[in-house]
Amino acid sequence: MKVWLALDGVGHPLDAPPDSPWAQALTTLRPLVDAGAALDATLGVPGLPQSGTGQSCWLTGQDAVRLMGEHFGPHPGPTLQRLLRAQALPVRLVQAGARTALVNHYAPAYFAPQRRPRVGCFPFAFQAAGLPLNPSGLPLVPASLGLGFQAPWTPAGLGLEDLERLGTQLARAARDWDLLVLDLWFSDLLGHAGREPVPPEVRAAARAYLQRVDALLRGLLEGGADVALSSDHGNMEDLGVKSHTVARVPLAASTEILGPADVVGGGRWLAAWAGLSPAPEQKDDLAP
Template sequence: MPTPLIWLALDGVGHPADAPPGSSGEADGPWETGLPTLRPFVDAGLALDATLGVEGLPQSATGQTCWLTGQDGVAAMHGHFGPQPGPTLRRMLDEASLPVGLTRTGRQAALLNFYPPGYFAAQHERPRHGCFPYSFLAAGLPLCPPGLPLLSPTLGLGYRAPWNATDGLDDWRRRGEEVAAVRGYDLLVFDAWFSDLLGHEGRSVPPPGLHLAAGAYLRRLDALLEGLLGAGAAVVLSSDHGNFEDLNVKSHTTARVPFAASGVSLRLPDGRPPTDVLEGGRVLQNLFGL
């Protein structure tokens, strides 16, 4: 049975090399948290441009479309667009997203996110799926697939301030080991969007507890990654745009984004390393021969 590639698709996390130092009474920014697995993993990878040379702040829908399809969602929209994909981007995802391509070629993919009942109720009233759930649905694949170790995108933190944790780091290491033990799939994706939500809480004077929550989030991601790598999983980590790395602003940023991997090569078909999120998406397509 195939051993899956695990894709940790971060949302709104700029590369630590482009993160400003902490301020407003905080000694350090989120990336300065003790991250014995995650930080070396990211530092050993690449820092990719998310602007694609287009004016304005990168957005989730166009950035994630680039990652999922290897096609230029920013050019298709004549600029950055988000957060959810509209008709133009949905057509691109329908035709060329990784879940669709894998399904067409007889391979198996799954989205590991846990969605509560309220999500489905809200979508029934007004469908506004992000690019990742939309792509899996477009491929005829279910959300909350049965029989898989599903992951909460909050990584065990409360959804709203003060973002208190409901579990511990050992729980997330075990979840990483459980995901690494899955067989019968070619690709498993975790759409880790809570980092973008935390990033949008940023202010010139960040709200109380935000830096602690951001550090706790990264430590849980670190534990998840430790569990995955310790169990021998092949892992790819990416991000669509900057935001969370700078908690002194509410908006997205033009920071470069991380692209790192273990167990697979991050090279384009001609052997070059990618330089931006569009080329990063082409690397992912190439890994599966799409």
């Protein structure tokens, strides 16, 4: 009954400014995050952490930044794709005979032919494992969690009670699976809308998004799911800037977290939590 909520671009509240979207009543999410770990996402490399390398670290437990020689993203290029094909969590779970699925809902437009297909790390990793997007028989979740996809990102369908019920449905569905994963990339989109002074609609949408994560998480926990929550890099925690940040990122779980200090360690912790042994060190032939 394990469910991994992978936030995108949400730094830890310890490294957030006082007026952060974290500064509100998040009665389920905030206690879980506060009891968890704040992990380094920079890995000692100059520049701003990016989704391609950050998510690859989480998915593989390998130092994808060292492999690339820099922070890289948002989408995985050939080098990170090779790493994900070889060592991504869904690939290793399938090889071990486990059942896993990505429970994002992808609209039909996502599958339309594109001149330059650009697939994120999570859908790439699950497809590399031979698994479908929009898997049948599971309650699927839009990454926007019911907010509109364009400014001012007002609610468009799912309310907080709906998301709590959806979380409970996911928890029940998870009983028949080894791991369900949700790629919550919409927080990074909202973070990139930030600037100084912060537009009121951006602040409202970012706050609303964390409220929706809170409601979904509450339903998952009430449904008995064993939940882990992570983020790949900072961004939405500081709406005064448009870019990513060097903030530490959360690793939170309904079980105790011991050991990891950075996102590579976080990825190794996740693999063990999902029932896998540590992955072998990445091979030199994966490098560019």
